[in-house]
Amino acid sequence: MSTPTAAGVPFLDLRAQSAEIRDEVLAGWTAVLDSAGFIGGPQVEAFEREYAEYIGVEHCIGVGNGTDAIELALRALGVGSGDEVIIPANTFVATAEAVWRTGARPVLVDVDAAHLLIDPAKVEAAITEKTAAIIPVHLYGQVAPVEAIEVIPAVVSRAIPIVEDAAQSQGAHSLRGRAGAMGRIAATSFYPGKNLGAAGDAGAVLTNDSELASIVRNLAAHGSSKKYVHDRPGFNSRLDAMQAVVLRAKLKRLEDWNIARRAIAANYGRLLAPLADSRVLTLPSSRAGSTDVWHLYVVQADDRDRVLADLNAAGIGAAIHYPTPVHLTGAFAHLGYGAGSFPVVEAAADSILSLPMFPHLSEVSLGRVVDALAVVLERATEAGVA
Numbered sequence: 001m002s003t004p005t006a007a008g009v010p011f012l013d014l015r016a017q018s019a020e021i022r023d024e025v026l027a028g029w030t031a032v033l034d035s036a037g038f039i040g041g042p043q044v045e046a047f048e049r050e051y052a053e054y055i056g057v058e059h060c061i062g063v064g065n066g067t068d069a070i071e072l073a074l075r076a077l078g079v080g081s082g083d084e085v086i087i088p089a090n091t092f093v094a095t096a097e098a099v100w101r102t103g104a105r106p107v108l109v110d111v112d113a114a115h116l117l118i119d120p121a122k123v124e125a126a127i128t129e130k131t132a133a134i135i136p137v138h139l140y141g142q143v144a145p146v147e148a149i150e151v152i153p154a155v156v157s158r159a160i161p162i163v164e165d166a167a168q169s170q171g172a173h174s175l176r177g178r179a180g181a182m183g184r185i186a187a188t189s190f191y192p193g194k195n196l197g198a199a200g201d202a203g204a205v206l207t208n209d210s211e212l213a214s215i216v217r218n219l220a221a222h223g224s225s226k227k228y229v230h231d232r233p234g235f236n237s238r239l240d241a242m243q244a245v246v247l248r249a250k251l252k253r254l255e256d257w258n259i260a261r262r263a264i265a266a267n268y269g270r271l272l273a274p275l276a277d278s279r280v281l282t283l284p285s286s287r288a289g290s291t292d293v294w295h296l297y298v299v300q301a302d303d304r305d306r307v308l309a310d311l312n313a314a315g316i317g318a319a320i321h322y323p324t325p326v327h328l329t330g331a332f333a334h335l336g337y338g339a340g341s342f343p344v345v346e347a348a349a350d351s352i353l354s355l356p357m358f359p360h361l362s363e364v365s366l367g368r369v370v371d372a373l374a375v376v377l378e379r380a381t382e383a384g385v386a
Helices: 015-035 042-055 066-076 093-102 120-126 153-158 210-219 242-277 304-313 330-335 342-350 363-385
Strands: 059-063 086-089 106-107 131-134 164-167 183-187 203-206 222-226 295-300 350-355
Touching: 015 093, 015 131, 015 242, 042 059, 042 203, 042 242, 059 066, 059 210, 066 093, 066 183, 066 210, 086 093, 093 106, 093 295, 106 120, 106 330, 131 153, 131 330, 153 304, 203 242, 210 222, 242 295, 242 363, 304 363
Parallel strands: 086 106, 086 131, 164 183
Antiparallel strands: 059 203, 183 203, 295 350
């Protein structure tokens, strides 16, 4: 997360964001310190109102982190022991963790090969009488195919709720709407590296359902809507005022930062096209009708591990999101899927590579990434021929 230098390019540079909002945040933090209103208060209320308006929903409830947000959304729907929740196998482990924490069973499904997003056909095949919710994950800054899932006959007839995991796609939208405004309820994360990131952990639940919003807010405050009156067992997961100050400052700039990400993605696509034509590199593409926000720029490369190591050695901060699919982690081995269960996800896990992507990435730095990748891919190709 360091600042780019002549010697290399970081994967992510948060210092540039911090410099842009520094004065505004320090003034806001000073006001919070002077008021001593650290939990809730006007800053949190203002952010919740502003973010709800931005996404296009009636309610935003700020919580402690994105994992809590998913769990709270599920619990508000009544999901619990004996239930099943369908999720994509290609996601960060937190999606599965949140399901497991409710007592429900995560039911994993494969993804489409073009975008690595949840496959509606696989969702339909996985629905059982125990299915209590479906979580499409808006991964890498894309919008998952919610519109195809919500018309699955079993989803319609049984009113199976769609719970969006919108942690990586703040501001993304399709013809169906913004990520976070398409399902019955949605969860998002404001981890610092997200398109809209706090200065620590934070998250939110989004919904148009007033009753669900009330339950979420109650659950997140020890099951209490009034001091020392506890309606249900809950837990402590609240957005604090200091984080709300940061989020409000960044929200004002989010659209411009997302526009910058799109321009960077377009430049990557233009400059990397000759390498993609050589069949050693596959570039990402957007779903028809979707406007992505490029939280990550994920390519697929032959001999990925060698490419990654060589890029890192050259000072290019590339990474992998994610090297081990959820079903192959030790944490969820008990689900019993095993290798071979999800061919698309498993094949992608061996080839995906995330290149540097952040709104302040300069054209010079981007050029260094492309030049370094060209050299590394040529070296990998020669090694393969040899």
